Amino acid sequence: MYYNLEAFGNRMRIIRKKLGLTQKDVYEIARVHMDTLRKIENGKVLPTQETLDILAPILKTDLNELLLKYRLNAYPAFEEVKNRLESKIDKDEYQTLEKELEQLEALLNEESNAYFINLINQLILLTKSIVLNKKHNRLNESLEKLVEAMKITTSEFSINNYKSFLYNSMELRLLMNIALLINKIDSTEKSLEIMEFCMNMVDTDSNIYPKLCYNLSYTYHRLDMHDKALVTGIIKWRDFGKQKWRTFSS
Numbered sequence: 022m023y024y025n026l027e028a029f030g031n032r033m034r035i036i037r038k039k040l041g042l043t044q045k046d047v048y049e050i051a052r053v054h055m056d057t058l059r060k061i062e063n064g065k066v067l068p069t070q071e072t073l074d075i076l077a078p079i080l081k082t083d084l085n086e087l088l089l090k091y092r093l094n095a096y097p098a099f100e101e102v103k104n105r106l107e108s109k110i111d112k113d114e115y116q117t118l119e120k121e122l123e124q125l126e127a128l129l130n131e132e133s134n135a136y137f138i139n140l141i142n143q144l145i146l147l148t149k150s151i152v153l154n155k156k157h158n159r160l161n162e163s164l165e166k167l168v169e170a171m172k173i174t175t176s177e178f179s180i181n182n183y184k185s186f187l188y189n190s191m192e193l194r195l196l197m198n199i200a201l202l203i204n205k206i207d208s209t210e211k212s213l214e215i216m217e218f219c220m221n222m223v224d225t226d227s228n229i230y231p232k233l234c235y236n237l238s239y240t241y242h243r244l245d246m247h248d249k250a251l252v253t254g255i256i257k258w259r260d261f262g263k264q265k266w267r268t269f270s271s
Contacts, residue, residue: 023096025136027064034062065189115155146170164202
């Protein structure tokens with residue numbers, strides 16, 4: 022299930038301001054970290070039910086019920102295509118990605134929700150970037166596609182000012198792929214800097230977390246930082262094990 026997080030976050034910000042509360046006020050009452058509040062209000066993270074339950078009496082609104090109004094009902098079709106893309110990319114099967122691209126573009130033509138359209142367009146550009154990189158070795162064009170995708174939701178983004186923004190999981194995936202290309206085009210050190218930034222931004226329960234750990238560990242290895250490579254690998258498998266245990270026990 023997916024939600025228009027940008028619209029929900031904006032609505033929550035309006036409710037807070039109508040009550041005359043600052044983010045700091047909410048933090049002091051609820052002890053929900055201000056960075057979490059900023060991410061929710063900027064549509065960069067899906068809040069947990071527990072967080073919404075804590076904030077609801079302060080904002081005098083049933084936030085779990087409000088969130089349901091921003092659910093994207095057409096998301097399952099998108100998720101099915103995305104999962105197939107993920108599987109092919111993980112297996113280095115780049116020769117038939119055009120099939121999923123066609124399906125995404127067909128879905129785009131059927132969709133009217135602006136937020137969902139942005140999400141589909143970002144995945145289309147990410148896939149085109151991967152095809153340019155892996156099938157045709159056109160690295161600079163591949164990088165341009167990723168920057169174009171990032172600018173759909175973060176219009177002022179550039180590689181030089183990437184630290185200026187908050188990112189959702191899709192944007193972090195784009196940024197991770199930008200780092201991987203920079204490693205090939207320009208500098209492993211610059212790639213590492215971006216990877217470490219992503220690592221500090223990502224939630225450990227995000228589906229890109231294991232990929233980020235793997236790529237960061239590999240980057241450390243390329244720079245002969247073998248201790249850090251080993252530690253990052255251990256963290257990945259430790260947290261992956263916790264996620265599998267949560268899934269098994271739920």
